[in-house]
Amino acid sequence: MQCLTYTTVAVCTTKIGLPWMKKKKLDYTWFWEQLDAYLERANLKHSKQRNSIIEYFLDLDDHVSAEDLHTYAKDQGATAGMATIYRTLNLLKDAGLVDQKQFSDGKAVFELNRPDSHHDHLICTVCGKVVEFENSQIERLQEEVAKKYGMRLTHHSLDLFGVCERPKCKGRK
Amino acid sequence: MQCLTYTTVAVCTTKIGLPWMKKKKLDYTWFWEQLDAYLERANLKHSKQRNSIIEYFLDLDDHVSAEDLHTYAKDQGATAGMATIYRTLNLLKDAGLVDQKQFSDGKAVFELNRPDSHHDHLICTVCGKVVEFENSQIERLQEEVAKKYGMRLTHHSLDLFGVCERPKCKGRK
DNA sequence: TTACATGCAAATCTTTTGCAATGAG
DNA sequence: CTCATTGCAAAAGATTTGCATGTAA
Numbered sequence: 274m275q276c277l278t279y280t281t282v283a284v285c286t287t288k289i290g291l292p293w294m295k296k297k298k299l300d301y302t303w304f305w306e307q308l309d310a311y312l313e314r315a316n317l318k319h320s321k322q323r324n325s326i327i328e329y330f331l332d333l334d335d336h337v338s339a340e341d342l343h344t345y346a347k348d349q350g351a352t353a354g355m356a357t358i359y360r361t362l363n364l365l366k367d368a369g370l371v372d373q374k375q376f377s378d379g380k381a382v383f384e385l386n387r388p389d390s391h392h393d394h395l396i397c398t399v400c401g402k403v404v405e406f407e408n409s410q411i412e413r414l415q416e417e418v419a420k421k422y423g424m425r426l427t428h429h430s431l432d433l434f435g436v437c438e439r440p441k442c443k444g445r446k
Numbered sequence: 447m448q449c450l451t452y453t454t455v456a457v458c459t460t461k462i463g464l465p466w467m468k469k470k471k472l473d474y475t476w477f478w479e480q481l482d483a484y485l486e487r488a489n490l491k492h493s494k495q496r497n498s499i500i501e502y503f504l505d506l507d508d509h510v511s512a513e514d515l516h517t518y519a520k521d522q523g524a525t526a527g528m529a530t531i532y533r534t535l536n537l538l539k540d541a542g543l544v545d546q547k548q549f550s551d552g553k554a555v556f557e558l559n560r561p562d563s564h565h566d567h568l569i570c571t572v573c574g575k576v577v578e579f580e581n582s583q584i585e586r587l588q589e590e591v592a593k594k595y596g597m598r599l600t601h602h603s604l605d606l607f608g609v610c611e612r613p614k615c616k617g618r619k
Numbered sequence: 620t621t622a623c624a625t626g627c628a629a630a631t632c633t634t635t636t637g638c639a640a641t642g643a644g
Numbered sequence: 645c646t647c648a649t650t651g652c653a654a655a656a657g658a659t660t661t662g663c664a665t666g667t668a669a
Contacts, residue, residue, distance in 0.1 A: 318668055354626045375548035395595055404595050411587045422568050422577050426608040433588055435599040527651045
């Protein structure tokens, strides 16, 4: 599949866990700064593999499984063992830079945890298309619910499952 | 821990995946009827183990992992292989009587899918306490979001994570 | 020079499956 | 009787870990 324009936001996503088309090139300095800070704090180091795995992860820039990343890295000619992929993803998780999610497909997917934008998911159960959305009214109601039960909210996870109406959507999950 | 009154709704839950205190005795005839219908439709049978595993599941009546159920069944003096536990839970899932959820702890938890009531979760990340809630305003907004993206909603999953304010809550996850 | 990082293989952990024996209808 | 169910052990799939070796600071 080819994606010729890089202006749209959440198209060209056809299957959970596969490498998506790249969107527009984003600025990740905030990411690398936070990473540096974390590595220093934890007495850890940069390394060739670690850096390149992370770059590949940022390339894919969406719901990425360890296997996706491994495949993609290899396709790009990198030598990256599965163990290192996992170790790197766990490092990013520890650094608070990615979130790990289970879409109950067995394998976990990791996504970039942007400091500013949180998003929820609309997932088509037929074709696997994932659309991200954000709804401040829902967020506000969540805070209300949490307060009502005496809980201080740290984060949340909202996934809406359904069937999308794209003409393309015919296949199986 | 003892729970002496059976009138409250979601207390006495201390840790994800452990047997909770029983709430008030509920009427599960709707469940058994639906199960019977499914077994007949699928040319399957009742059996001693299957029935007792299901009864234990209904006893626990909350977010139950296969291991929880296995342990509980053994404690009650039943002979139930892990494989049968899984097979039974998958059967209930196929019958549409339970939902499977992944709280990203590695192991899946199963919960009763009551035909009427859907609930979301408030989860304390420190002590693991789970509270169920329902908020019709949130549900309505979800429908709006789905419509906006051209999707027909079938179900959803909303988990709010935070720290609860119970005096008891001190431990680690 | 001193940890930390890597790759491989082996180990874990959860869940599924093959197979011979048992049991339900 | 026939076909589904069970238990065990083995298999499978995802993730982690031990260890010898390589490498950043």
